[in-house]
Amino acid sequence: MRFVTVLTVLVALGFASVFALATFVSPRTREMTVDIPSQRLKAQPVAAAAQPPAKTAGAEAGAGGASTTR
Template sequence: MPSLMRFLTVLAALAAAVFATLYSLATFVTPQTREMTVTIPSQRLKPPPATAAARNSQTAGAGAEAAAEGPQPR
């Protein structure tokens, strides 16, 4: 039984130390705010039109349509 109480006391002391550290960081440290700029590629802002994708035989949808039609001669 003494070893159990010693173990629980050590765990309680560690938990108290962690709690005290977190509390002091949250109370005494203030974050510095600053302006942030993120560059977004233009391809993500304006995707290609849907008609161009339908004409392209290499798109994912074209493979399903070609499989439904049958094998293509080469």
């Protein structure tokens, strides 16, 4: 019973500290600017985007094929 009481007190202190931080501390807001390189803004080639994703062994087994392993 003593262990449960000590554990309960520690958990209560933890929750109280998190609550106090959330209530009494306010974040500083500021404006943020992110530079994006122009290469990232270029359109992707259509041929590269149209390729189907490579199938894995798990995808082939889940696609309806009979599984031989048990």
